[in-house]
Amino acid sequence: MTRIDVGDGENTRQGLLTLVITVVELLLEAMQREAVRRMESPDLSPEEVDRLGRQLAAIEAEIEQLKTDEGIEEGVDDLRMELDGLVEDAIARLDVDAESLEHPGQAVIGGDDDGS
Amino acid sequence: MMMAPEQHQPPSLEHGRYVYCVVDASGRDLAASTPTLDVTGLEDEPVRLMPIESDARNESRESSEPTPAAVVHDCTDVYDTDDMRQIKRWVVNHQRVIDAAGDQFGTPLPFQFHTILRGTDDAVRHWLREQQQLLIDALESIAGRWEYRIDVIEREPPSRETLLARDPELAALQSQAAEASEGRAFLLEKQVEQGCKRLRKSRHTAVRDELQSTLADHADAVHELERRPGVDLGGVFETDEMSDGDSICRFSVLADDDAASTIGTALDEVAAKPGLEVRFTGPWPPFSFAPTFDEEGPA
Numbered sequence: 001m002t003r004i005d006v007g008d009g010e011n012t013r014q015g016l017l018t019l020v021i022t023v024v025e026l027l028l029e030a031m032q033r034e035a036v037r038r039m040e041s042p043d044l045s046p047e048e049v050d051r052l053g054r055q056l057a058a059i060e061a062e063i064e065q066l067k068t069d070e071g072i073e074e075g076v077d078d079l080r081m082e083l084d085g086l087v088e089d090a091i092a093r094l095d096v097d098a099e100s101l102e103h104p105g106q107a108v109i110g111g112d113d114d115g116s
Numbered sequence: 117m118m119m120a121p122e123q124h125q126p127p128s129l130e131h132g133r134y135v136y137c138v139v140d141a142s143g144r145d146l147a148a149s150t151p152t153l154d155v156t157g158l159e160d161e162p163v164r165l166m167p168i169e170s171d172a173r174n175e176s177r178e179s180s181e182p183t184p185a186a187v188v189h190d191c192t193d194v195y196d197t198d199d200m201r202q203i204k205r206w207v208v209n210h211q212r213v214i215d216a217a218g219d220q221f222g223t224p225l226p227f228q229f230h231t232i233l234r235g236t237d238d239a240v241r242h243w244l245r246e247q248q249q250l251l252i253d254a255l256e257s258i259a260g261r262w263e264y265r266i267d268v269i270e271r272e273p274p275s276r277e278t279l280l281a282r283d284p285e286l287a288a289l290q291s292q293a294a295e296a297s298e299g300r301a302f303l304l305e306k307q308v309e310q311g312c313k314r315l316r317k318s319r320h321t322a323v324r325d326e327l328q329s330t331l332a333d334h335a336d337a338v339h340e341l342e343r344r345p346g347v348d349l350g351g352v353f354e355t356d357e358m359s360d361g362d363s364i365c366r367f368s369v370l371a372d373d374d375a376a377s378t379i380g381t382a383l384d385e386v387a388a389k390p391g392l393e394v395r396f397t398g399p400w401p402p403f404s405f406a407p408t409f410d411e412e413g414p415a
Contacts, residue, residue: 032303032306033306033310035303035306036303036306036307036310039300039303039304039307046297046300049299049300049303050297050298050299050300051299052299052303053297053298053299053300053301053302053303054298054299054302055299056302056303056306057298057299057302085343088343089342089343
């Protein structure tokens with residue numbers, strides 16, 4: 001079980017901001033991938049491609065600035081790494097026999113009550 | 117080995133036998149009714165060897181077959197506490213008994229921490245008899261073999277320069293970016309970054325696939341493990357944090373001494389690749405290769 005801890009008390013604001021920025025970053029990356037794909041298509045004029053690129057660059061710069069100002073660069077990196085791992089492991093798990101992932105537990109073999 | 121259903125209350129117990137492992141006691145003098153082992157168990161309990169009854173053993177059995185014998189101690193209570201240090205001590209103790217049994221009888225069939233057979237010695241005998249074929253097959257499959265664990269960690273991914281030098285297409289995009297308008301250059305730069313990420317990922321896949329096939333060639337069995345070590349209640353494997361690096365793959369293999377040394381040599385080649393580190397640990401008792409027992413016990 002992976003839990004995202006946004007902290008408590010004074011840390012809450014920073015924790016929450018870390019979470020929000022991480023999500024925004026992931027969204028921005030998805031947009032950048034889509035923009036790269038469209039760059040190749042004939043639908044967009046060179047001017048439109050340039051404008052799209054500038055806008056995305058501006059958003060990225062804004063997010064970077066925000067991370068620096070709030071001192072959450074490391075927190076965002078860590079959270080992203082965890083999320084990456086979570087997703088990849090979830091995909092990997094599809095191939096693995098669920099049984100082999102069970103954690104050890106108590107085992108008492110036999111009988112409902114004592115006596116044999 | 118097997119799990120009890122989720123429950124908050126530990127099962128109650130009047131008589132039980134805590135089982136550490138099952139060993140092959142063939143060729144040993146089992147005349148003494150309860151041979152002891154030179155090691156104490158959880159809470160310093162004396163540990164005994166309980167071989168399968170000779171009647172069951174001789175019944176249409178090949179003499180070369182293993183003789184399953186359970187390594188047990190008598191218990192009247194389950195081992196349950198919220199104190200993690202106490203649990204750790206028990207787990208280490210559990211492991212020590214299995215190691216001692218391995219030293220004395222060869223590769224043991226290890227049981228998970230806290231496996232208890234409900235009942236008295238009769239219950240153990242009954243269980244050994246019931247599981248006889250499974251135990252014999254399992255002991256045969258692990259005889260002379262041990263478990264080894266392999267972790268491949270990337271300490272330093274290939275640099276952007278290295279990747280561009282290898283991939284002319286990416287290098288061309290990079291040159292285009294130098295001449296493009298500001299917005300387009302930004303997108304081209306992103307495209308190069310994405311390309312580098314893809315190349316790094318395909319290197320991981322290549323390393324993992326190649327290693328997996330090498331292991332399959334030499335080991336008797338190979339399991340691929342989750343890349344992030346979870347909480348290992350067995351507590352026997354080194355699962356210290358990878359402070360700095362990306363886990364590429366983790367395997368556990370069952371291998372004899374010769375195969376282990378061949379695998380070690382193959383791993384040296386993997387470790388020689390730039391930025392990669394390989395951890396090869398063992399021999400361990402074959403926890404990952406022990407069979408699952410049916411929870412249906414003696415009636």
